[in-house]
Amino acid sequence: MSTTPPPGTIGVGLISVGWMGRLHSRAYNALPLIYPELGITPRLVQAADTAQAGRDYAENVLGYKSTTADYHEVLANPEVDVVSICAPNFLHAEVGIAAAKAGKPFWIEKPVGRSGTETAVVEAAAVEAGVATCIGFNYRHVPAVELAKKLILDGQLGRITNVRGRFFGGFSSNPEDPLAWRFVRSLSGSGVLGDLMGHLVDLMHYVLGPISAVTASTGTYLTERPALPGSATTGLAPVENEDYANMLIRFHDSAVAAGALGSLEASRIAVGASSDYGFEINGTEGSVRWNFARMNELHVALTRTGPFVGFTTVLANSAFPEFARFQPSSGTGMGYDDLKTIEAKKFLLAVTGGPAESSNIHDAVASANVLDAAEESATSGAWVSLPVVAGSTAAFAK
Amino acid sequence: MSTTPPPGTIGVGLISVGWMGRLHSRAYNALPLIYPELGITPRLVQAADTAQAGRDYAENVLGYKSTTADYHEVLANPEVDVVSICAPNFLHAEVGIAAAKAGKPFWIEKPVGRSGTETAVVEAAAVEAGVATCIGFNYRHVPAVELAKKLILDGQLGRITNVRGRFFGGFSSNPEDPLAWRFVRSLSGSGVLGDLMGHLVDLMHYVLGPISAVTASTGTYLTERPALPGSATTGLAPVENEDYANMLIRFHDSAVAAGALGSLEASRIAVGASSDYGFEINGTEGSVRWNFARMNELHVALTRTGPFVGFTTVLANSAFPEFARFQPSSGTGMGYDDLKTIEAKKFLLAVTGGPAESSNIHDAVASANVLDAAEESATSGAWVSLPVVAGSTAAFAK
Amino acid sequence: MSTTPPPGTIGVGLISVGWMGRLHSRAYNALPLIYPELGITPRLVQAADTAQAGRDYAENVLGYKSTTADYHEVLANPEVDVVSICAPNFLHAEVGIAAAKAGKPFWIEKPVGRSGTETAVVEAAAVEAGVATCIGFNYRHVPAVELAKKLILDGQLGRITNVRGRFFGGFSSNPEDPLAWRFVRSLSGSGVLGDLMGHLVDLMHYVLGPISAVTASTGTYLTERPALPGSATTGLAPVENEDYANMLIRFHDSAVAAGALGSLEASRIAVGASSDYGFEINGTEGSVRWNFARMNELHVALTRTGPFVGFTTVLANSAFPEFARFQPSSGTGMGYDDLKTIEAKKFLLAVTGGPAESSNIHDAVASANVLDAAEESATSGAWVSLPVVAGSTAAFAK
Amino acid sequence: MSTTPPPGTIGVGLISVGWMGRLHSRAYNALPLIYPELGITPRLVQAADTAQAGRDYAENVLGYKSTTADYHEVLANPEVDVVSICAPNFLHAEVGIAAAKAGKPFWIEKPVGRSGTETAVVEAAAVEAGVATCIGFNYRHVPAVELAKKLILDGQLGRITNVRGRFFGGFSSNPEDPLAWRFVRSLSGSGVLGDLMGHLVDLMHYVLGPISAVTASTGTYLTERPALPGSATTGLAPVENEDYANMLIRFHDSAVAAGALGSLEASRIAVGASSDYGFEINGTEGSVRWNFARMNELHVALTRTGPFVGFTTVLANSAFPEFARFQPSSGTGMGYDDLKTIEAKKFLLAVTGGPAESSNIHDAVASANVLDAAEESATSGAWVSLPVVAGSTAAFAK
Ligand SMILES: NC(=O)C1=CN([C@@H]2O[C@H](COP(=O)(O)OP(=O)(O)OC[C@H]3O[C@@H](n4cnc5c(N)ncnc54)[C@H](O)[C@@H]3O)[C@@H](O)[C@H]2O)C=CC1
Ligand SMILES: NC(=O)C1=CN([C@@H]2O[C@H](COP(=O)(O)OP(=O)(O)OC[C@H]3O[C@@H](n4cnc5c(N)ncnc54)[C@H](O)[C@@H]3O)[C@@H](O)[C@H]2O)C=CC1
Ligand SMILES: NC(=O)C1=CN([C@@H]2O[C@H](COP(=O)(O)OP(=O)(O)OC[C@H]3O[C@@H](n4cnc5c(N)ncnc54)[C@H](O)[C@@H]3O)[C@@H](O)[C@H]2O)C=CC1
Ligand SMILES: NC(=O)C1=CN([C@@H]2O[C@H](COP(=O)(O)OP(=O)(O)OC[C@H]3O[C@@H](n4cnc5c(N)ncnc54)[C@H](O)[C@@H]3O)[C@@H](O)[C@H]2O)C=CC1
The missing domain is CATH 3.30.360.10 (Dihydrodipicolinate Reductase; domain 2)
Structure with a gap:
């Protein structure tokens, strides 16, 4: 985690602002409302997307402080304490490894790799970096x-x-x-x-x-x-x-x-x-x-x-x-999105x-x-x- | 509506911070994420509850700028443009009438009155004041x-x-x-x-x-x-x-x-x-x-x-x-809370x-x-x- | 009941050989297989239908000993101990009354009368004759x-x-x-x-x-x-x-x-x-x-x-x-027809x-x-x- | 088939009078009511069961003309044109082979053999005898x-x-x-x-x-x-x-x-x-x-x-x-038993x-x-x- 976040506040970086990227962001926002006693307040810091529309949405709708086309910037951002990786499948491993190397705990969408082998490389990187991880296996919740x-x-x-x-x-x-x-x-x-x-x-x-x-x-x-x-x-x-x-x-x-x-x-x-x-x-x-x-x-x-x-x-x-x-x-039914709030909490x-x-x-x-x-x-x-x-x-x- | 809210921002007052009061608040928060093109940004201004726990929750969890035990203060607050009335049934009519008199559009939980007659009095007040109203008939949505x-x-x-x-x-x-x-x-x-x-x-x-x-x-x-x-x-x-x-x-x-x-x-x-x-x-x-x-x-x-x-x-x-x-x-299912987001939008x-x-x-x-x-x-x-x-x-x- | 049926054998008369008439007949046949201990053996004696096809079916398929176009013959038949009335609605009352007058217990399809009044006339006739009755209220079973x-x-x-x-x-x-x-x-x-x-x-x-x-x-x-x-x-x-x-x-x-x-x-x-x-x-x-x-x-x-x-x-x-x-x-499911077998038993x-x-x-x-x-x-x-x-x-x- | 059955009448032999034996028998009885145009009239000739209760039921309830403890008698009975084999599993093959050798078409409950090999022996016997067969695969119908x-x-x-x-x-x-x-x-x-x-x-x-x-x-x-x-x-x-x-x-x-x-x-x-x-x-x-x-x-x-x-x-x-x-x-629902009526027909x-x-x-x-x-x-x-x-x-x- 980066050095001095305000107590209880966690800086969030997002990589890719598609369906999942938006949902992760909403989940971070919902967390303090649903689990106030945890004292955790995510703050949406920076989002990356190669598409302008994604960046605009991140800034204007989701309220990220800044955006970028290059996800490496997010990983390098010192205000970013944790990263959500919501890119298309073929980027997961690459981004996951980079996040680990940057020392950022990451929440990554499934499938992490296109194979067990590829997934194991991400695993090795995360283990070496000692970062916490979470996978988008939302049906668990x-x-x-x-x-x-x-x-x-x-x-x-x-x-x-x-x-x-x-x-x-x-x-x-x-x-x-x-x-x-x-x-x-x-x-x-x-x-x-x-x-x-x-x-x-x-x-x-x-x-x-x-x-x-x-x-x-x-x-x-x-x-x-x-x-x-x-x-x-x-x-x-x-x-x-x-x-x-x-x-x-x-x-x-x-x-x-x-x-x-x-x-x-x-x-x-x-x-x-x-x-x-x-x-x-x-x-x-x-x-x-x-x-x-x-x-x-x-x-x-x-x-x-x-x-x-x-x-x-x-x-x-x-x-x-x-x-x-x-x-x-x-x-009175819960919805799918609530699962991601639980996932964010975990x-x-x-x-x-x-x-x-x-x-x-x-x-x-x-x-x-x-x-x-x-x-x-x-x-x-x-x-x-x-x-x-x-x-x-x-x-x-x- | 009160005089000069920042463009697109609407100041929200809440009366009673129970299940419904919390849900209204979350709905206001969700609105700009779900309906960004409307350009409407609710701002949680003041909440009233006779219970300390309700006021604490409003301030610490929901993020209202201030709270009070007396709902009249909310109605009198110039930063409050609209009011959510989520009090117990027996207060609805009283609060609804007061809101109308204060010129505040209100979103009120059902039942508005304990009878048609009582409800008609609220109606008369709202009509006279010319304020917009919305009833918590959420199954419509x-x-x-x-x-x-x-x-x-x-x-x-x-x-x-x-x-x-x-x-x-x-x-x-x-x-x-x-x-x-x-x-x-x-x-x-x-x-x-x-x-x-x-x-x-x-x-x-x-x-x-x-x-x-x-x-x-x-x-x-x-x-x-x-x-x-x-x-x-x-x-x-x-x-x-x-x-x-x-x-x-x-x-x-x-x-x-x-x-x-x-x-x-x-x-x-x-x-x-x-x-x-x-x-x-x-x-x-x-x-x-x-x-x-x-x-x-x-x-x-x-x-x-x-x-x-x-x-x-x-x-x-x-x-x-x-x-x-x-x-x-x-x-991929919606949940009950989403209905309130739609209601807030309407x-x-x-x-x-x-x-x-x-x-x-x-x-x-x-x-x-x-x-x-x-x-x-x-x-x-x-x-x-x-x-x-x-x-x-x-x-x-x- | 007619005078001397063989012990345990009950002579059956049928009025109208439509869906219900056929089903009543099958139910009589099924009864001794399902409730053998009762010692009751229905025997299909005579069937009435104005339509030739109905009479043919009764004789050739259902095995009634004889048929007639005139239901009064069935009621007059001394071998007939009980009658099933499966005619169209508008004939129920007429036939029911005639059956009662002939001293024949009857199993009659619903509705017995086209009104309560009409039904009450049948009731009076049955009570006067002292005959047992059964109504085609099959969902009971x-x-x-x-x-x-x-x-x-x-x-x-x-x-x-x-x-x-x-x-x-x-x-x-x-x-x-x-x-x-x-x-x-x-x-x-x-x-x-x-x-x-x-x-x-x-x-x-x-x-x-x-x-x-x-x-x-x-x-x-x-x-x-x-x-x-x-x-x-x-x-x-x-x-x-x-x-x-x-x-x-x-x-x-x-x-x-x-x-x-x-x-x-x-x-x-x-x-x-x-x-x-x-x-x-x-x-x-x-x-x-x-x-x-x-x-x-x-x-x-x-x-x-x-x-x-x-x-x-x-x-x-x-x-x-x-x-x-x-x-x-x-x-292992029962079918609708089984209900009529129970009805026949009752x-x-x-x-x-x-x-x-x-x-x-x-x-x-x-x-x-x-x-x-x-x-x-x-x-x-x-x-x-x-x-x-x-x-x-x-x-x-x- | 045996030599001179009355036209359209088919003599039925039953081996074992348990649940299935009874149901086969009822199905034979139902057949001419449901499929009258086929002109097929099964006649219940002889039933075998080692248990007295089974034989009694066959005779008194189902109406078989005679019964025996030894199924070979059924197979040898010249009035028997077809055989239903409803014995316990371990007898199926033995009885099926014997039926084939006796030249009797047979309707046999599943499983025919306790293995494919055992089943193939029955198959060979049936093919050699040229008898028609039917298996109790009732869900087909x-x-x-x-x-x-x-x-x-x-x-x-x-x-x-x-x-x-x-x-x-x-x-x-x-x-x-x-x-x-x-x-x-x-x-x-x-x-x-x-x-x-x-x-x-x-x-x-x-x-x-x-x-x-x-x-x-x-x-x-x-x-x-x-x-x-x-x-x-x-x-x-x-x-x-x-x-x-x-x-x-x-x-x-x-x-x-x-x-x-x-x-x-x-x-x-x-x-x-x-x-x-x-x-x-x-x-x-x-x-x-x-x-x-x-x-x-x-x-x-x-x-x-x-x-x-x-x-x-x-x-x-x-x-x-x-x-x-x-x-x-x-x-208006059919029941399980109706499936066996269809099976009997086939x-x-x-x-x-x-x-x-x-x-x-x-x-x-x-x-x-x-x-x-x-x-x-x-x-x-x-x-x-x-x-x-x-x-x-x-x-x-x-
Ligand atoms: N947990 C679950 O049940 C679900 C998981 N997912 C997973 O989430 C991931 C994302 O899926 P969706 O959000 O549905 O996709 P999407 O197609 O809605 O969004 C993908 C986003 O990635 C952006 N992108 C493409 N290349 C990029 C790059 N080089 N750098 C940064 N951003 C880039 C695109 O511009 C787009 O905004 C997928 O891996 C998918 O398998 C998706 C849906 C459900
Ligand atoms: N639309 C719908 O389907 C639903 C509507 N409702 C309605 O919402 C209303 C509130 O219900 P809940 O939130 O479930 O109740 P609740 O019991 O959770 O909350 C009521 C709150 O009102 C506060 N309160 C009591 N007296 C007050 C006063 N004088 N001034 C300010 N606050 C006061 C209490 O301290 C409490 O926090 C009810 O009228 C109920 O009928 C409730 C549930 C579902
Ligand atoms: N219990 C229940 O759930 C059911 C009861 N029903 C009742 O059963 C009765 C008969 O209905 P279905 O069998 O469906 O009708 P259907 O139309 O199949 O049969 C009626 C039969 O009555 C014969 N018929 C007409 N006039 C006659 C006369 N003067 N004398 C003798 N026979 C005559 C017709 O030729 C025909 O064969 C109706 O009253 C109906 O309401 C019918 C179906 C279900
Ligand atoms: N098609 C289907 O879905 C079903 C098929 N079955 C099959 O039907 C066969 C019979 O099953 P159930 O009728 O339920 O059994 P069950 O236990 O009700 O009847 C078996 C009968 O065989 C008799 N038996 C025993 N040894 C005998 C012998 N040496 N000679 C003559 N009879 C003898 C018994 O006394 C008894 O009456 C089984 O092979 C079973 O797998 C049973 C139920 C459903």
Whole structure:
């Protein structure tokens, strides 16, 4: 952290002012309203974006004191104590490493790297610099997810037997949508694996513990798309990464869910799906189900016998972790943006030496390794084993 | 408005720093981030609360420049251009009238009065003062509700035939909860009528047009509750207003839904319900259903024949009014607080002479009149007719 | 009953071989398979239908020993012990009276009469003849409905506070469907009241007890339909009865649900609805919800506090009355036809002096009276009171 | 078929009078009522069961002319034209082979064999004898499933990209339930694979085409159960087969769904699940979802763009294959038993040389092979390839 910030005030630098950059900024602003007792007051210092519109928005709307086209300036700015890295995927690693080298704790959007290897380089840099990190794995913070995690840790579901996870979006289901960076391997790395499956894998790590092995298959179904206007090619250009992926998983013996099996799937071309991101976890004593499209609900079955076996649709209430921070009563829903406020809190707690609630760069590596393993397995047809990543916040058995 | 605010800046006064007062304040803060092009920058000037804790929160957390125990000071403050009235129900009318007299446009929480008569006095004061008003009828702003309204206005449901509305909460279902102000007629006026039914009536006015007559019944089922600690009585004290109300309704000939029938119900003691606030509207060509507990969904049926008759579960997307302001893509949910940001925008547009999107004091009268009529009908057993309230923003036929 | 049937064998006469006539016949056949211990074996003796196709079907498919165009022959047939009356509505009363006069116990489809008055004439005839009766109120027999009734009787929902019932169909939503008997007052009596609301009223009587008063409104929205081919008129002809009805209800002090309020609605033109027939009942300790479109489910909320408030989706299982007769395990669904098998059992138990499980002609009067009261109220605007109908099987308080 | 049955009459022999035996019998009885135009009249000739109670039921309730403890008598009975084999799993193969040798077409419950090998022996016997066969794969006949199949064959979902299937039951979730045959390898073969996954695999074959390869994992979680009363052991005895299985699948190039990927899972210990048997299929143009617990519904998404993307909940109606045979209108539900009536029809059509609608012994082999492959893969960790089984009714591309 830079030398003399006013007490409790933390200078924020932002790299890239897109959807995520704006949301990080709003989250910093919301933090002192939601968590006033922490005494943390983020101050928006400097934002970088190559686009003028982004810089204008940062200055005029978000209220950054200054802006720049060159993100290195942000990293060099002594008033900047922490950095949010919200650039396009292909810049994450580069910026993350630079941030570490500049000694700035960073909150970085997923996927950190286009591969486990690339992610590991960022990890090494962060470890060497000793900076706190936080990854944009925002689904962790949903109160219903946190409650599910708690029920599992407390043993209320008994021994975990299996899990079904899926992240299905339809955002790429239109074959007439052009060949954006998302579909190009050099820019994006994998397709739906990095884009959606990485979130799901992290959720599994967070709630159930480290995955020890996967066997996977992947497919590309909309194989060509119109080249982007202004690109070298005209006409149709090939989609270079997968639209769909599925995999079987196992967990490490150290995991809360040791011995459990499961399947994880992701699609970006699922017609009819809008953020159909969810999981179902079964244990010997109970089951839970959650879906992001109905984020404020947890479906719970805790009875095996008797007349009333079935799932109860429970709306988030004050028994759900963090919920009462945002809404006073059950049924009054939180929104997606609130998750980033929680994420900002966890990040700045990590930065200021508070309780370790935040995801970190090791979690990014852990997730990326699983995705790499999935790609390898999709080619080889074999199960691919995965070590436990030291430092990750996966749910370990007590 | 007070004389010389910096261009585009609007000085905000707040009366009462409870849940709603805090939410209004956050909404003012969010407004320039969500609607930057309006050039409106609210500035939190002064807040009043009789409780020290409220004043401390206003100053230290919300960032009001000053606070006071006496709301009159806020109204007299020349830096205050607009006022948010978030006091307990029994103060609304008094404060609203005082605000009008002070020439301050006000955004006031529901119910404005404990009766139509009381509400009409506030209306008269506001009209005389010529101040803009906005009522906390926040369900209007839900994108799915706005889309339902639009579909109806555009004729996509054909002629509206009937509606079922219900606002069911379980927040008073525990008979061991003490006799708070909510249950005392002098403080609260009616029970669930003013608390929940008023919202529902306003929604119906907003989406379907003015109600012309009602016949109603009401019931109190948890008839006694523990007296509040510190109150004169000990032991059990009687609940003075209704736990449940239902009514049949008709619409004015001028209403978009002229000729439609329907029923509206509200309960505060419904076991299992958490903000089960919703409606279903049928027309000769289509139907819609909405529920606040799944605020980001609209259920739509637009087909009468063929193999695929049924309701489609549609997640809010960029075709839903205002949605794209908050989230870029379908399935990423807005939260309740966002509704207040929209409400703040509508209010400040009204204050600054922009497009008339806001609810107003006439809407409060229109809703309160229906509640009075319901109470009268519950006693008399007869239908009670209602005039159209001039100036209301009900949905009139073109 | 006729003089000497072989022991345990009951001779069945059928009047009208439409959907219902065929279903009654199949139900008689199924009875000894489902309830073998009763020792009752229905034998299909004679069927009447004015249409040749109906008679052919009865003889060739259903296996009736003989058929006739004149239903009086069936009533006169000494081998016929009991009669199923499945004729069009306008014949019910006439045939019911004739059956009573012939001394034949009868199972008659709803609505028994086109009015309460007409129904009462049938009642008088049945009482005078001392014949057992059963009405086609088949929703009573749904295991989930029976369980709801049981939970209420056992006090598991506490004091009943309110109910919302609705029977919404879309079967008449197409304005191009011709003016069938359903839409003609002399043939059908009321519209959706007799067609659907009568079922709902009976359900309420069965589960909650006798309704003591109603206030109602009704509407016709598709006011004209193409005249039937072959009818006097050509072009469009007026629809003579209501498409939609709603009403507020109260219960008698003797009812299980004494003091409860509620609303009941019915529509035959609801776009998107397919047998959307259901109810929701709230009590001070719990709530239940049921819908025919998901007949094998009961939604139950029995918890007022704690983290897991909400409705549990329970699939019919062996704790649901009668379910185990049909299916061995939860989730394996019964169908609509099974309800008629239960109805046949209840009817023949009544005929043979077994336990009184069956609905009866007094229930038909009780339901018809409520419909008449609704029509009267829809004109007068006043609440209309209703006496308790002696002999009905409504749910009385213990 | 035996020599001289009366024209149109088919003599039925039944082996084992448990749940399935009774249901087969009722289905034979229902057939001429539902499909009268076929002119097929099953006659219940002889039933075999080792238990006296089963024989009594067959004779007294079901109406078989005679019974026996020795199933060979049924096979030898010249009046028996066709045989239903509803014995416990471990007898299926033995009885099936004997039936074939006796020249009797047979309708046999799943799983035919405890392995693919055992099933293939039955197949060989049936082929050699030239007898028609039908397998108890009853989920095929659900009208919503048939419509899904039709939509896919007609190309309305575009190219099929992926499928998620699951058959989750909770029937073995109680660890205190004793060690029935189901848990013993010599009696049952595999666990949930044979019990539930076999159904699911067949459904996939039927709707999407032949599976070409699988990689799987399996787990046993309730590893010990109380020994059956009267068994050699006392106390706890080990469960010998899997509680849970999941697998990734691929399809043959000849399949309608060639190129699609997917996952299939089955559990018998899922707390909260009651016949949670369903699938979700995505294609480039649309998606469908179905679940047995809501058998009469199909969820359909056929729109990729525009404001109304999402799943429509469609209740079975006359556009759904076979539905109109059972119910005249949408929303009036069929039950599980009706599926067996359809199955009986398909079987007897096959027996009498009618259209080839029935599943057959090759389908049983195809399904069993996949289960064997899953077991092999669960051990080896590798994908296991599967040939197309000649004669199966899998959904091949045109
Ligand atoms: N946590 C989550 O669930 C989500 C994460 N994301 C991640 O956030 C990242 C950003 O995504 P969005 O905000 O949706 O993208 P966006 O397209 O809205 O914004 C990207 C911004 O980066 C700027 N930019 C491009 N090159 C730059 C450079 N060299 N230096 C500085 N700025 C540059 C662009 O001008 C643009 O303003 C992505 O990596 C994405 O995967 C996005 C959405 C959801
Ligand atoms: N639009 C909506 O959906 C909602 C509207 N409301 C309405 O908002 C109003 C406030 O409700 P909440 O914020 O939930 O209540 P609350 O109980 O959280 O806050 C009330 C505040 O008023 C203060 N207060 C009491 N007497 C005062 C006085 N004389 N002068 C100044 N402050 C005083 C109290 O100290 C307290 O801080 C109510 O009228 C309620 O009906 C509340 C919740 C939802
Ligand atoms: N319980 C329930 O939920 C239901 C009850 N119903 C009731 O069942 C009754 C029959 O309805 P459906 O079977 O659907 O009608 P349908 O139209 O299928 O059959 C009516 C039959 O009556 C015959 N018929 C007409 N005049 C006759 C006469 N003079 N003598 C003998 N037969 C005559 C017709 O030829 C026809 O076969 C109606 O009153 C209807 O309200 C119908 C459906 C559901
Ligand atoms: N298609 C489907 O979805 C279903 C298929 N099944 C299958 O049906 C078969 C039978 O199951 P259930 O009817 O539920 O069993 P169950 O336990 O109800 O009946 C089995 C019957 O077989 C009799 N039996 C035993 N040994 C015999 C022998 N040597 N000879 C003649 N009879 C003998 C028993 O006495 C008993 O009556 C099983 O293979 C099962 O997997 C069962 C349920 C559903």
